Amino acid sequence: MDLSIIIENLPIYLTGLKNTIILVSISLALGLLLAVPLAILRNYGSPLVQLPIRAFVYFFRGTPLLVQMFLVYYGFGQFDLLKESLLWSFFREAYLCALFAFTLNTAAYTTEILRGAIKATPHGEIEAAMAAGMSRYLMVRRIILPSAFRRALPAYSNEIIFMLHGSSLASVITIVDITGAARIINARFYSPYEAFLTAAVFYMAITFFIVFLVKKLEVRWFAHLQPQSSKAAIEAPP
Amino acid sequence: MKKLILAALLIIFALAATSAVAKDWAKVRIGVEGAYPPFSYVTPGGELAGFDIDIAKALGEAMGAEVTLVAQDWDGIIPALLAKKYDAIIASMSITEERKKKVAFTNKYYQTPAKFIAKKGSMAEFSREAIKGKNIGVQRATIHDRYLTDNYGKDVEIKRYGTQDEAYLDLTAGRVDMLLADSVALSDGFLKKPEGADYQFVGPDLTDPKWFGDGAGIAIRKEDKELVEKFNMAIDKIRGDGTYKAIQDKYFDFNVFGE
Structure with a gap:
């Protein structure tokens, strides 16, 4: 174990940390934005609308993220028509290619998580909304989605963590993320143990932070399910 | 229980003994890359081919050793040697001071700018x-x-x-x-x-x-000094008997060995 290698090269890891965090958070945010309407349409849309969504989800869940990234990064580069178009200024950048693949990948998984959560809405809640005279739109916005988000949270926190770990694949298309940094250090000093152990510590720290945030959100969203503290009961006026 | 421990110890000693004996280098596993044409690549039929590959086979023959080729990605190629996944690297690896800290090198087998x-x-x-x-x-x-x-x-x-x-x-x-x-x-x-x-x-x-560095050499674990010698002798042998030139002419129309 020679930790001086790591300490001297910490700036490379910090660049990697920055890139990982930006890649993961942007793709998760965009993926979620895409997934919400897709999940709603997947439940309530006409079969004609549902079919392409099903195909999209099936493709992205049915193929490895690495293959998807290679398709976007190396595969798209094969078409001269695309290379000469304006779109190429987007797909030229390794960073944006990774972002594109990650976003669609997480969108597919999140769509499926939300679809299940929406489908599992208790019938009583929908009946009550209908009885209150809510329009379809209002019902989705006020009743179905908030209820579905709560149910989806534990599964979605898994997806966040999977995405973080999946992002390590970005290192194979020249991006210096945390894994990319570790590969540079490993290549330069031939010390895989120190290099990848440091990467593991960084990933663990981020995961810890994600788990902490989800826990906070859970406490907030499931406040109505928390046992009432006895203190509150005593202080409440009789 | 004691018998069991004794038996286990015997097996461990037996294994240790065989691995010590196996160092006569009748069999040599060689790490190659397979993605560095024309030195090393994979043919459409899935076979490893190229200058490095032919040199590896020729050196094995010159040493009288049975050669097994192991394809390994470049950035893990030295760590895998150290982890004993194979015994030598023939992958156009330049002999540099940095690498000499981790592995031993034979003399060069080619040198190009x-x-x-x-x-x-x-x-x-x-x-x-x-x-x-x-x-x-x-x-x-x-x-x-x-x-x-x-x-x-x-x-x-x-x-x-x-x-x-x-x-x-x-x-x-x-x-x-x-x-x-x-x-x-x-x-x-x-x-x-x-x-x-x-x-x-x-x-x-x-x-x-x-x-x-000083050209491309064969990387070997530092403790296997006799293997370095065997490879050096094999390089001289194929340089001398025309095998090297035959392989060179298959791939290049100039002298790749350098000075």
């Missing part, structure tokens, strides 16, 4: 100013990576690839402006092929031994 390539007409004259801000691709963990990082790291954007083949793809895709690699690999692996027709060498031959 490094060079940049760029799109034809993209660069009138090579200079530090001219390449400032360009995206330059190299294979990760190579002498070229090291040279570029040390000399131009602040001025250019370095893109590091796992294999040379991936770097070629990105050059034709326009993601990098230039590549730095071994001149022979670039010429035979890319420039002479249809997809490389629009590209050419730029700048001088790079040979500074500080970065480019």
Whole structure:
């Protein structure tokens, strides 16, 4: 174990940390934005609308993220028509290619998580909304989605963590993320143990932070399910 | 219980003994890369081929050893040697001071200079100013990576690839402006092929031994000194009996051994 290698090269890891965090958070945010309407349409849309969504989800869940990234990064580069178009200024950048693949990948998984959560809405809640005279739109916005988000949270926190770990694949298309940094250090000093152990510590720290945030959100969203503290009961006026 | 421990110990000793005896080098496992044409590549039929591969087989024959080739990605190629996944690396590895800290090397088995390539007409004259801000691709963990990082790291954007083949793809895709690699690999692996027709060498031959070492040698674990000797003798033998020249002529029309 020679930790001086790591300490001297910490700036490379910090660049990697920055890139990982930006890649993961942007793709998760965009993926979620895409997934919400897709999940709603997947439940309530006409079969004609549902079919392409099903195909999209099936493709992205049915193929490895690495293959998807290679398709976007190396595969798209094969078409001269695309290379000469304006779109190429987007797909030229390794960073944006990774972002594109990650976003669609997480969108597919999140769509499926939300679809299940929406489908599992208790019938009583929908009946009550209908009885209150809510329009379809209002019902989705006020009743179905908030209820579905709560149910989806534990599964979605898994997806966040999977995405973080999946992002390590970005290192194979020249991006210096945390894994990319570790590969540079490993290549330069031939010390895989120190290099990848440091990467593991960084990933663990981020995961810890994600788990902490989800826990906070859970406490907030499931406040109505928390046992009432006895203190509150005593202080409440009789 | 005691019998069981005794039996276990006996098995361990027996295993240890066989592995000690096996060091007569009748069998040698050689790590190769397989993605560095024309030195090492995989044929459409899935077979390993190339200059390094033929040299490895010829050296095995000259040593009277049975050779098993193990394909390994470049950036893990030294760690895997140290982890005893194979006994020697024949993968166009340059003999450098940095690597000598971890492994032992035989004498060189070839030596060629490094060079940049760029799109034809993209660069009138090579200079530090001219390449400032360009995206330059190299294979990760190579002498070229090291040279570029040390000399131009602040001025250019370095893109590091796992294999040379991936770097070629990105050059034709326009993601990098230039590549730095071994001149022979670039010429035979890319420039002479249809997809490389629009590209050419730029700048001088790079040979500074500080970065480019003393040619390509065979890397071996430091403790296996006798294997280094065996390989050195085998290199001399194939150089002497014309085997080397026959292999060289199969791939190149010039002398790759260098001075």
